[in-house]
Amino acid sequence: MILKTLFSQLFTRPATNRFPAKYMPKSVLGFLGKVQAGKATLVPPVPVPPKFRGKIAYDREKCIGCQLCIRVCPAKVIEFLPEEKKIRMHVARCTFCAQCVDACPVDALAASPDFLLSDTDRHSTALIVE
Amino acid sequence: MPDQVYEIPIGPIHPALKEPIRFTFKVEGERIRGVDIRPGFAHRGIEYMGMKRNLIQVLYLSERICGICSISHPITLTLAVERAAGIEVPPRAQYLRVIFAELERVHSHLLWAGVAAHELGFDTLLHLTWKVREKVLDLLEELSGNRIDYAIPIYGGVRRDITPEQVPQVEAMIRYYRGLLDELLDAFLRDPSVEARTRGVGVLAPEEADSLCAVGPTARASGLAKDVRQDRPYLVYGDLGVKAITPREWGLEPRGDVYDKAVVRLLEVGQSLDLIERCLVEMPEGEITSFPKIPALLAYLKKADGEGLGWHEAPRGEVIHYIRLEAGVEEPVVWKVKAPTYSNLMSWVPMFVDQEIADIPIIAASIDPCMCCMDRVHMVDASSEAMVQKEELLRLSRAKTERICRGGGPA
Ligand code: SF4
Numbered sequence: 413m414i415l416k417t418l419f420s421q422l423f424t425r426p427a428t429n430r431f432p433a434k435y436m437p438k439s440v441l442g443f444l445g446k447v448q449a450g451k452a453t454l455v456p457p458v459p460v461p462p463k464f465r466g467k468i469a470y471d472r473e474k475c476i477g478c479q480l481c482i483r484v485c486p487a488k489v490i491e492f493l494p495e496e497k498k499i500r501m502h503v504a505r506c507t508f509c510a511q512c513v514d515a516c517p518v519d520a521l522a523a524s525p526d527f528l529l530s531d532t533d534r535h536s537t538a539l540i541v542e
Numbered sequence: 543m544p545d546q547v548y549e550i551p552i553g554p555i556h557p558a559l560k561e562p563i564r565f566t567f568k569v570e571g572e573r574i575r576g577v578d579i580r581p582g583f584a585h586r587g588i589e590y591m592g593m594k595r596n597l598i599q600v601l602y603l604s605e606r607i608c609g610i611c612s613i614s615h616p617i618t619l620t621l622a623v624e625r626a627a628g629i630e631v632p633p634r635a636q637y638l639r640v641i642f643a644e645l646e647r648v649h650s651h652l653l654w655a656g657v658a659a660h661e662l663g664f665d666t667l668l669h670l671t672w673k674v675r676e677k678v679l680d681l682l683e684e685l686s687g688n689r690i691d692y693a694i695p696i697y698g699g700v701r702r703d704i705t706p707e708q709v710p711q712v713e714a715m716i717r718y719y720r721g722l723l724d725e726l727l728d729a730f731l732r733d734p735s736v737e738a739r740t741r742g743v744g745v746l747a748p749e750e751a752d753s754l755c756a757v758g759p760t761a762r763a764s765g766l767a768k769d770v771r772q773d774r775p776y777l778v779y780g781d782l783g784v785k786a787i788t789p790r791e792w793g794l795e796p797r798g799d800v801y802d803k804a805v806v807r808l809l810e811v812g813q814s815l816d817l818i819e820r821c822l823v824e825m826p827e828g829e830i831t832s833f834p835k836i837p838a839l840l841a842y843l844k845k846a847d848g849e850g851l852g853w854h855e856a857p858r859g860e861v862i863h864y865i866r867l868e869a870g871v872e873e874p875v876v877w878k879v880k881a882p883t884y885s886n887l888m889s890w891v892p893m894f895v896d897q898e899i900a901d902i903p904i905i906a907a908s909i910d911p912c913m914c915c916m917d918r919v920h921m922v923d924a925s926s927e928a929m930v931q932k933e934e935l936l937r938l939s940r941a942k943t944e945r946i947c948r949g950g951g952p953a
């Protein structure tokens with residue numbers, strides 16, 4: 413059975429999705445630059461499932477500053493801004509449990525499909541939500 | 543000198559396992575004559591951290607005790623807290639928890655099968671098993687949102703339902719594995735070289751399994767019909783009527799070797815598929831949690847007073863969480879976790895004795911050990927072991943430089 417599977421594997425597409433490119437580019441950032449300049453094409457990532465828990469999206473207008481999200485967050489991601497009665501999230505700490513989303517009484521928080529979050533600076537603007 | 547006994551330390555970081563543990567083997571030629579096991583290297587102080595957080599935060603901490611058992615630990619914790627606080631779980635939520643727990647068993651056992659194949663040198667089989675394992679991970683991702691760390695159980699129920707549109711996907715997964723299971727059983731259990739490397743290797747006699755309190759597939763491979771789902775049913779396992787699987791199911795007298803452990807785990811994949819299928823049929827409509835509002839849950843838990851024990855048959859065996867709550871305090875006063883590997887650790891000793899050095903990796907892997915699950919303490923004997931911290935080392939280094947500058951030699 414193994415031999416049969418192995419043989420057929422020679423002619424089938426690999427199970428791995430080759431994101432972002434078929435062969436690992438020397439520099440990922442350089443490659444992404446080329447993609448933006450239209451000189452290379454990106455192999456798209458596997459689409460995320462509908463209930464995916466990615467980077468938390470925050471609707472500042474809706475937020476009433478009740479701090480419930482801060483109470484339930486297991487990773488101490490969320491900081492309270494007392495003057496404005498709003499919150500700031502440090503995504504670098506987030507464990508993507510979406511418990512804050514469940515806790516928020518006014519639906520100011522939502523789990524977005526955003527998952528490409530790696531960064532060399534944990535305080536970069538992409539990792540701060542406010 | 544053939545009768546000379548040597549001591550070989552293996553670990554804490556070593557090729558047999560991806561997790562840290564130290565073995566000290568006494569070997570005579572190629573034969574192992576004795577072994578000493580030193581765990582504790584993955585101790586993270588999780589229980590103490592839990593006692594500094596409110597129960598909802600503890601839930602996600604418990605999920606991160608182990609990546610593979612990221613359903614087993616929170617389910618066991620919720621059962622303990624629900625017992626302590628007197629919370630009812632709606633029937634639909636109980637079925638959903640069972641479905642997720644069994645999905646976890648499927649992916650965990652397939653993971654083990656791949657690891658075992660790899661330890662034996664059959665990397666083709668490793669890649670094949672891990673390729674088919676993707677199907678159940680895809681389904682878990684579809685149902686829960688993420689591939690690992692599912693964030694599904696919560697006190698009083700579960701956080702996400704299985705919608706009618708998702709049911710066909712679960713059924714498709716069951717069909718996929720049913721079609722494959724025979725081939726997998728064939729590749730593992732009817733392969734002469736796998737048999738040659740696993741038969742009679744790492745034997746755990748039933749009496750030893752019993753007296754050393756082995757749990758899970760490790761005990762069942764020795765012929766003990768021991769399964770928490772059967773012996774002390776919880777959730778809806780009582781209604782489902784789980785029967786512990788031993789190699790007898792495969793038509794063989796149990797011998798307790800590595801081969802038998804593979805038999806038990808692979809057959810349990812089939813058993814889990816049956817359970818999931820039955821859950822889908824028998825699952826009633828209704829609420830999925832008795833506390834839809836988080837503030838109400840937090841307030842209720844704060845008032846709760848009492849102690850509770852939760853138990854669950856994780857893929858590796860019995861896991862237990864103990865919790866003690868005090869009224870007016872949000873944090874648990876005591877949280878104790880006993881993971882299956884803790885119970886199985888001692889069975890390694892008789893399994894290793896009189897085996898060959900080359901069999902160490904597969905015997906170590908045969909209990910499907912998980913150090914991060916298990917390490918709740920780290921013992922340091924300060925009187926006999928000198929522990930040098932980073933600061934102390936730095937001080938010593940600087941002192942040496944000074945000494946050399948002043949013309950002195952090494953101490
Ligand atoms: S998803 Fe979880 S870890 Fe992240 S901010 Fe929300 S509660 Fe905190």
Ligand code: SF4
Pocket residue numbers: 474475476477478479480481482499515516517518519520521
């Ligand atoms: S729970 Fe919602 S409303 Fe309350 S502080 Fe957090 S985001 Fe704002």
